[in-house]
Every structure is written in structure tokens, then in C-alpha cells.
Amino acid sequence: MPETTQIDLGGVWSLDAEGQRPALKITLPGDVHSALQEQGIIPDPYFGKNEAEVQWVAHEDWRLSRSFRLDASDLDGRWYLDLDFVDTVATVRVNGERVLEADNCFRRYRPDVSRFLVAGENTIEVLLHSPVEAGKAVHARQPFEVPWTRNSPIPYGNMLRKPQCHFGWDWNIALAPLGLYGTVKLCKLDPARIEHLTVKQRHLTNGSVELDVVLTLFAVDPCVLPVEFEFDGETVRLDCGANAGETVLHQRFVIEQPRLWWPAGSGKQELYALKVTLPGETVTRQVGLRTIELITDKDEAGSRFAFKVNGREIFCKGANWIPADALFSKTSPEKTEALLRSAVDANMNMIRVWGGGFYEHDGFYDTCDRLGLLVWQDFMFACNLYPSTPEFLDNVAAEVDYQVRRLSHHASIALWCGDNELVGALTWFEVSQKNRDRYLVSYDRLNRTIEAAAKKANPELIWWPSSPSSGYLDFGDAWHADGSGDMHFWSVWHENKSFDHYRTVKPRFCSEFGFQSYTSNLLIRRFADKKDINIASPVMEVHQKNPGGNERIAGTMFRYFRFPNNFHNFVYLSQIQQGLAIKTAVEFWRSLKPHCMGTLIWQLNDTWPVASWASLDHGGNWKAMHYQARRFFAPVSLFAIPSADGKVIDMAMVNDTPHPTEVSAEFFTVSMDGQRSPLTTARGTCRPDAASTLISLPAGSVPEGRLLAWSYSASDGSSGRGHHVNGTYKQLELEPPGLAARTVRRADGSYEITLSSKGLALFVMLEADIGGRFSDNAFDLTAGESQTILFTPAEQGAEAEFTMRDLYSCQAVD
Structure with a gap:
């Protein structure tokens, strides 16, 4: 009979809370809320106003348990539990003995359980403690007040190393879910295990690449074991000595004629297979060979912010990623991949993993590698103030070490960013306004801890301290300062500025900007009864988490459009309006290339059906903006950029290809009954990776009561069309189109x-x-x-x- 070396503990477990009988079931990996919904204990949290009806779940402790068997012959040697994505504060017992106290959703836990195992039936129990009560207890131990964001109606989320949006956000339902979302295994250490596997690349001047495979082993006792490295058809077998604890091994491969990995739209995503085998364990990686740099050279405007891949500067076109669902059990690898494919299909080449969610599962980054999506990776801190006690910082350092070692081999990882908006958060709370030095010092301790741990785990990573940030140790206003670093530009949405206001700033890299719309009519019918299909209904207000959001959508509509004639048309027009806002920003900022070298829309996806800034609805369906994004992110584009005084319309050519591109365009004016009248033609060549003006048209060349339209074709085979309105759409006396x-x-x-x-x-x-x-x-x-x-x-x-x-x-x- 073969020796048992691993037991998968995933599958059906018992689930109960105090007073909850009979025992329920939960499937792991999975979350408690979904299990309760499946068994009829709670209603669908996403429907109607049910969010309020399920708040009690996060206030309970939940016990998960199951049994497994071991033969007496299996008990020799060392056994350990392998757990990751434990959400979040948990006590783990094996046969009644405590083996682990977990308190970080972003760490991997591997406690030794050898002495607690018995021949025959064994039990394992995971007690998930209420995140609300756990957070409250940590908060009470702080030496001074540490406030949390007003985005979160459930308190104390900043006390826990758990996705911050779980406590509610201005786009997320507030559930504070609990569960186990990753590996749940019992493994035998025989005689060592793979702790980390990553790679370092050295690209030589002769075009070859030296690949250093870095293997970290863990053993309890010193041992010698066979290790096999396999890369691109070459196999190396070694007998390696391992010390007690961690041992780091290096194996070098030389690729004489490397096939390089490129971001989407810039070349192929060539990937090599790496495999490392120990007795009883094999780990594989897909490796993309590429160089990447962040260019921050000073210039007349301030300093640049541009990514250079394989020696070529890449204009980053993309969006911000939030968790694929508010509840883990409602996600799947297939759904996640579909969302990422939609990004690439809309001509995006970068995704920012925002700091209020998860470090995503391995499959997310594997998909980004395959699709060519560069990843801006935030560390998981967002919009809050945080503790800086030694206990908290030690926990953070361990988290950072694990995540950087886990993910650094991915070709898609472009940058590691310390946090999201924590510098700004120093000004958001009364206590920090009154004692800014105390809270700035506390923030600095946290940020330096993250940086030190990240660079220790991977000295070669690209580090950026915060987003937005004008640069290292710059604690200024990166929401409005556009000369250096990355910018979050929210004046149009949060400050009710006009769409034209996007053209008053010239960011070097805008990593957040957005405008809301309603989710699709399809999804609204799924969460609202017919009686609730009304803009001002309580149900629709529950599904709008940004205070004043519905009013902002409607108020902006009054500015630009005639008001729609029914609810479903209001939803439609909100999506058109959203697309026009973002189109205005992207087209102008792309026309500034290379001054501006990146635009990341807030946001790509939704966690539940809600009015939000997303371009994809909760089901992954494309909203109007996503179709528009595919056009305004096209590699070769022609945009209308009106002058500040409205007297001239510059037609800007943008070329994101590495080759000179010739653009031929025809311009028309169009009457309200759809008749086109030729205006002029133009032909020009745009340099590689550049933007320039094809032609400048007097705004007066478009008669009143008509709009400007154009079509173009480019020498790379692409084509497109567009229109521009002098003034607002509500001024147009449109006629029935006879569709x-x-x-x-x-x-x-x-x-x-x-x-x-x-x-x-x-x-x-x-x-x-x-x-x-x-x-x-x-x-x-x-x-x-x-x-x-x-x-x-x-x-x-x-x-x-x-x-x-x-x-x-x-x-x-x-």
C-alpha cells in the first residue's frame, strides 16, 4: 500500500455557531455567508434590502469541522497543516489541541501537527472569530485612537489584516465575511518541502539571458535529498544538502536566444515552463523573460513616470481591479479569467490590483502573464489609518515577505506600491488633523516596514511608496499636483467639475479617475422587484454606496443631456454619460504622450450588482463605457481635442506601435437628420510611440445645428470613426432616426x-x-x-x- 504523504482537506465540512442547530454544511474553499444562503438560513444578501438582514452573521463565531483518517504506518515523520487565505482571525485545533492562532488573511500558515495525530479517525476544527469583535478588541489595545474610513459602515476593519472592502466601501456591500479561501491540506514533510520558488533574470548585452532559479527549502532536520530542475527542455538533477530550517539553492540556466515576453499590444507573451521536483512534491512556474524599469527622471514639468519594458517605453492603458465578488464562493477561476480577458479585449495592457482587496490567487497572475496584462500591485492597505505597534508591524512584515516571494516570478508584475491613499487619509480624520505629526510618524513606520520587508524578499523589485504619490518622502497633494509621480484625479466626480476639467490637468500617470453609472438593466431586474424599479426607491439607494452618487449622476445629466423619458433609458444614458466622461480624460491625456504615460480607469469590475464606476457589470457584461474604451484605447487613434477657448479643434493622432504610422482621415459635418456633408481630408504620419496633431480645424467650420464627424484608416490596417459636438448634447435638436x-x-x-x-x-x-x-x-x-x-x-x-x-x-x- 503506497505511503500517504498528503491529504486534501477541502470539500464538505460541518458548520455551526452557538445556538445554531442542527449543524450545517460548508464547502471549502468557501465562505460562511454563501453556505448559509445555500441552506436557506439567510436570504440572498445582494437582493433588495437584504444586506441589513444578514449583518448578524459577522457578529458570530463560526465553527468548521471535519474528520480524516490515518493508518498507524502513516504516523512516522513530520506532518503539517498547509493553510492560506484564512479569513481571518481563527483558532485551529487538531483532535482538540490548539495548533494555530491565525490573524492575517494574507499569510500562509504551516503549523507542525505531528504530535497531535493518531491512528484512525482524527478531527480538525477551525473556529472563525467574529471579525467585528476581533477588530474591536485590537482597537481597544491601541496606545492612541486609530480611526477607520467612513467608506466602511462596519467598524474596526483597519485593525485586521483582512480585505478592507469587506467592511463596506463606496461600491461594496458591507458583510465582513468569514471563510477559508485557499489551500486546506495535511502534508508530510519527507524530508523537506518547497517553501518558495522564484527567479531572477539578467539580460546580457549580447542578447542572451541568465536565469537564476532560487529555490527555498524547509526541513526540520538536516538531510540530503534529490532535486530536479527542468527549464525549457533542459534538466538538471542534483543531490542537495538541506539544513534545519530554510536552505536556499540556486540553479542557473542560460538562454542564448530568448523569446521575450511583451505586454498586450506590444508583442507576444512568450512563456517558458519551469519545474522543480523533490521526493513527493513538484512545483511549476511559467516564466516570461523581460526587462522592466520605472523611469522617474526629472524634467521641466517635474519628473516622469513611465514604464520601460525590454527597452521600450509603454503607454499603460488599463483599469483598477477590485475583488471579483464580495463573497468568495460566488467567484471562480473562469469568471476571473473572463474579466481579465475583457480588459485585454478593450485594448488594455495594465491592471492595478487595488490595496483594499486581496493579493489575488496564483491563477489571477498566471492569467495576466498569458494575456500580457502588466500588474501594478498594491500592498493591502487602503484609505485608513493603521496601527504601528510592534505586534502589528511584525505581522505586516511576515505578510509582505510571503506575498513578494510568492508573486515575484511573474513577468506581469511591474510595480509594488506601498498602499492606496494612506497619505491623503492623514487629513481625513479630526484626530489626525489635530496631531498630524503623531499620525505621520505612525504612517512612516508602517510604510518603511512594508518597504524594508519587500526589498529584503526581492531586492530587484520596483517600489513605489504610495498611490497617489509625487515621489519618495513626498507627503503632498497628489490628487491635484500633476507634475510628478502618479495622480488620482477625482475633481470631476467628487467635486462636480465639468468633463472639460479633465483637460486642465496634465498628469504624468493617472492611476485613478472615474465617473459612475448604473449597472445594467439586466442586473437591476435581478435584484429589484418591479415596484422598486425607480431611481429614488430605497432598494436602488441600497445599491448605491457613494453618498450623493445618484444625485451626481442625475445632476450631470441635466448639464449635458435632455432628461431621459423612463427608468431604463435613464440607466442607458447614465452609461453613455460615464463613457463620455472617461473618453474626455483618456483622449486628452493620451494626446500628451510622452508627458503622460499611463491612464488607469477606476474601475474595471464590480463585487456585486451596484451603481459604480465599473466598466463591466457584476456578471462581467460590458457596460457602454467598456465598448467605448476599446475605441479610445485603440493602439492607433484619432481624437478631437478642443482648445480651452473652444475656437479650435485639434485632431490628435496617437500611435502606440513601434513603427511610424500613416493616418488618412475624412471629415464631415452631419445634420440632425443624419445627412453628411464633406468638410476636408487630411493625411499625416505619426512617429512610433508618439502623439501629434494631424490637422487643426476651426470650430466655426462646423455650422450651428450640425456636428463634426470623421473616419480614418491607418497604415497598420486599423480604422475608426468618431464625432464631436460643439457645446452639449442637450442643445441638439435630434430628429427621429428611423432605426x-x-x-x-x-x-x-x-x-x-x-x-x-x-x-x-x-x-x-x-x-x-x-x-x-x-x-x-x-x-x-x-x-x-x-x-x-x-x-x-x-x-x-x-x-x-x-x-x-x-x-x-x-x-x-x-
């Missing part, structure tokens, strides 16, 4: 929809009553034009019905 649609179901289950227009149809938007993706959306048609759109259902074979909207129909009163 028609013909739908054909194809043999593969997709739908082919051909739309035609007799007049001017702006922002034509197709909606389906099921999840899926359209090949294009939120586009324009002029008189006599037609366009064929493909719709692919998310579930194969699902039948769909479609609704068509455009700007005229959403506000018509006849």
Missing part, C-alpha cells in the same frame, strides 16, 4: 443583428435579456448607414431578446 433591426439566429447559437438608420442615431446601444457580449455597441449611424453586430450568449444555447436604444429615443416625449 430598424433584423435578427438572425446562427447555427452556433449566436445572434447576428443588422441595424440600419434613416437618420442620425447617436450612441446606438443593444441590450439583451441574458448575459453575453456584443461585437460592438454604443456606436453611431448616419442616414443610410447600417452595421451588423454579433451577440454571443454567455451560456451556450441560451435564447435572447434584444432592446435597441439611442440618444433620440431615450429622451423623446412623443
Whole structure:
């Protein structure tokens, strides 16, 4: 009979809380809320106003338990539990004996349990303590007040090393969930285990690459064991000595003619397979060979902020990532990959893993490697003040060490950032305003702890102290200062500035900016009863977490549009409005290249169905902005940039390719009945990785009552079109466009929809009553034009019905 060396403890466990009988079930990995919902103990937290009905769950301690068997012959040697993503404060017992006190969701725990195991049946119990009560207890032990963000209605989240958005955010439901979301195994140490496996690259002037494979082993007793390294078809077998504790081994491989890894849109994502084998254990990695630098040279405006990959500066186009769901059990690797693929399909090449969520699972970063998504990785601190006691900082240092060692081998990791908005948070609370020095010193202790631990774990990583930040040890206002570092520009949304205000700043790299819209009509019908389909209903207000958010959406609509004629058209127009806001910013900032070298939209995805800044809804369906993003992030683009006085429209060419690109454009004016009149043509060449003006048009060349439109083609084979309105859309006296649609179901289950227009149809938007993706959306048609759109259902074979909207129909009163 083969020796047992590993027992997977995932699967069905018993679940109970005091007074909760009979015992329930929970499937691990998983979370408590989802288990309770599946068994009818709580309602769906995402529906209606149910959030309030489930608050009690986070105030309870929850006991998870199961049994497993071992033969007497298995008891020899050392056994340990392997646990990660334990959320969060937990006591673990084996056969009634305490083996672990966990208090950090972002660490891996491997306690030795050898002396507690018995032949036959064994029991394991995980007691998950209430995060609210645990946080309260830590808060009471602080030497001075440490306040938490007003974004979180559940208190004390900053006391715990747990995703901060779990306590509620201005886009997230407040649940403070509990669970185990990762590995749950019992393993035998025979005679050593792999603790870490990472790589270091040295790119030589002759074009070859030296790859240093760094293997960290852990053993209880000194031993000699065979180790096999395999990389790109080359295998090296060694007998290696390991000391008690950790032993670090190095194995070098030389790649004479390396195939380089490039970000999406800049080249191929070449990946090499690395495998390391010990007796009873094999670990694999996918390795991308590339160089990466952060350029922060000083210049006349301040200092640059640009990423250089393989010697070429890359304009970063992307979005901020928040957890894929508020509850772990409602996520899946497939859903996560679909969200990331949507980012790449919209011409994005960077994702920022925001600091109020998780360091994501390995599969997330593997997918980013395969897709070519550069990763801006925050450490998990956001919008709060934090403790700086020795106990807290030691816990943070261990967390940072583990995460940096776990993730540093990924080609996609571009930068490690100390936190999100903690410098700004120093000014957000009365106690820190009155005693800023105390809280600044406390913050500095935390930030230096993170930096020191990160650089010790990987001396070669790219470090950035905070986001936003004008630079190292600069504690100034990076929300409004645009000369150096990265910027969070929120004046349009939070300060109610006009969309044109985006053109008053010239960031070097904007890592956050956003504008809200409602989620899709499809999802609203799933969380709201018909009686609650109203902008001001309590249910809709529960599904808006930013104070004043609904008013801001509606108020902005008054500024730019005629008000929509029903609720569903209001939802539609909110998404068009969102896209226009972000389009205004991105197009101007891309036209500043290379002064500005990055725009990361807030945000890519949603954690639950909610009004938010996301471009994808909670089901992963594309909102209008995501379709628009695919156009305004196109590698070769032509944008209309009006002058500050409105008298001139500069047509900016942007070229993100490494080759000179010729752009040919035709310009028209379009009447309100959709008739096009030729205005002029232009042809020009844009240098590689640059932006320049193709032509400047007098705004007066577009007569009143008409809009400017254009189409272009480029020598790289790409093409596009667009329009520009002098003034606001509510000034347009639109006429009925005479839109028609013909739908054909194809043999593969997709739908082919051909739309035609007799007049001017702006922002034509197709909606389906099921999840899926359209090949294009939120586009324009002029008189006599037609366009064929493909719709692919998310579930194969699902039948769909479609609704068509455009700007005229959403506000018509006849």
C-alpha cells in the first residue's frame, strides 16, 4: 500500500455557531455567508434590502469541522497543516489541541501537527472569530485612537489584516465575511518541502539571458535529498544538502536566444515552463523573460513616470481591479479569467490590483502573464489609518515577505506600491488633523516596514511608496499636483467639475479617475422587484454606496443631456454619460504622450450588482463605457481635442506601435437628420510611440445645428470613426432616426443583428435579456448607414431578446 504523504482537506465540512442547530454544511474553499444562503438560513444578501438582514452573521463565531483518517504506518515523520487565505482571525485545533492562532488573511500558515495525530479517525476544527469583535478588541489595545474610513459602515476593519472592502466601501456591500479561501491540506514533510520558488533574470548585452532559479527549502532536520530542475527542455538533477530550517539553492540556466515576453499590444507573451521536483512534491512556474524599469527622471514639468519594458517605453492603458465578488464562493477561476480577458479585449495592457482587496490567487497572475496584462500591485492597505505597534508591524512584515516571494516570478508584475491613499487619509480624520505629526510618524513606520520587508524578499523589485504619490518622502497633494509621480484625479466626480476639467490637468500617470453609472438593466431586474424599479426607491439607494452618487449622476445629466423619458433609458444614458466622461480624460491625456504615460480607469469590475464606476457589470457584461474604451484605447487613434477657448479643434493622432504610422482621415459635418456633408481630408504620419496633431480645424467650420464627424484608416490596417459636438448634447435638436433591426439566429447559437438608420442615431446601444457580449455597441449611424453586430450568449444555447436604444429615443416625449 503506497505511503500517504498528503491529504486534501477541502470539500464538505460541518458548520455551526452557538445556538445554531442542527449543524450545517460548508464547502471549502468557501465562505460562511454563501453556505448559509445555500441552506436557506439567510436570504440572498445582494437582493433588495437584504444586506441589513444578514449583518448578524459577522457578529458570530463560526465553527468548521471535519474528520480524516490515518493508518498507524502513516504516523512516522513530520506532518503539517498547509493553510492560506484564512479569513481571518481563527483558532485551529487538531483532535482538540490548539495548533494555530491565525490573524492575517494574507499569510500562509504551516503549523507542525505531528504530535497531535493518531491512528484512525482524527478531527480538525477551525473556529472563525467574529471579525467585528476581533477588530474591536485590537482597537481597544491601541496606545492612541486609530480611526477607520467612513467608506466602511462596519467598524474596526483597519485593525485586521483582512480585505478592507469587506467592511463596506463606496461600491461594496458591507458583510465582513468569514471563510477559508485557499489551500486546506495535511502534508508530510519527507524530508523537506518547497517553501518558495522564484527567479531572477539578467539580460546580457549580447542578447542572451541568465536565469537564476532560487529555490527555498524547509526541513526540520538536516538531510540530503534529490532535486530536479527542468527549464525549457533542459534538466538538471542534483543531490542537495538541506539544513534545519530554510536552505536556499540556486540553479542557473542560460538562454542564448530568448523569446521575450511583451505586454498586450506590444508583442507576444512568450512563456517558458519551469519545474522543480523533490521526493513527493513538484512545483511549476511559467516564466516570461523581460526587462522592466520605472523611469522617474526629472524634467521641466517635474519628473516622469513611465514604464520601460525590454527597452521600450509603454503607454499603460488599463483599469483598477477590485475583488471579483464580495463573497468568495460566488467567484471562480473562469469568471476571473473572463474579466481579465475583457480588459485585454478593450485594448488594455495594465491592471492595478487595488490595496483594499486581496493579493489575488496564483491563477489571477498566471492569467495576466498569458494575456500580457502588466500588474501594478498594491500592498493591502487602503484609505485608513493603521496601527504601528510592534505586534502589528511584525505581522505586516511576515505578510509582505510571503506575498513578494510568492508573486515575484511573474513577468506581469511591474510595480509594488506601498498602499492606496494612506497619505491623503492623514487629513481625513479630526484626530489626525489635530496631531498630524503623531499620525505621520505612525504612517512612516508602517510604510518603511512594508518597504524594508519587500526589498529584503526581492531586492530587484520596483517600489513605489504610495498611490497617489509625487515621489519618495513626498507627503503632498497628489490628487491635484500633476507634475510628478502618479495622480488620482477625482475633481470631476467628487467635486462636480465639468468633463472639460479633465483637460486642465496634465498628469504624468493617472492611476485613478472615474465617473459612475448604473449597472445594467439586466442586473437591476435581478435584484429589484418591479415596484422598486425607480431611481429614488430605497432598494436602488441600497445599491448605491457613494453618498450623493445618484444625485451626481442625475445632476450631470441635466448639464449635458435632455432628461431621459423612463427608468431604463435613464440607466442607458447614465452609461453613455460615464463613457463620455472617461473618453474626455483618456483622449486628452493620451494626446500628451510622452508627458503622460499611463491612464488607469477606476474601475474595471464590480463585487456585486451596484451603481459604480465599473466598466463591466457584476456578471462581467460590458457596460457602454467598456465598448467605448476599446475605441479610445485603440493602439492607433484619432481624437478631437478642443482648445480651452473652444475656437479650435485639434485632431490628435496617437500611435502606440513601434513603427511610424500613416493616418488618412475624412471629415464631415452631419445634420440632425443624419445627412453628411464633406468638410476636408487630411493625411499625416505619426512617429512610433508618439502623439501629434494631424490637422487643426476651426470650430466655426462646423455650422450651428450640425456636428463634426470623421473616419480614418491607418497604415497598420486599423480604422475608426468618431464625432464631436460643439457645446452639449442637450442643445441638439435630434430628429427621429428611423432605426430598424433584423435578427438572425446562427447555427452556433449566436445572434447576428443588422441595424440600419434613416437618420442620425447617436450612441446606438443593444441590450439583451441574458448575459453575453456584443461585437460592438454604443456606436453611431448616419442616414443610410447600417452595421451588423454579433451577440454571443454567455451560456451556450441560451435564447435572447434584444432592446435597441439611442440618444433620440431615450429622451423623446412623443
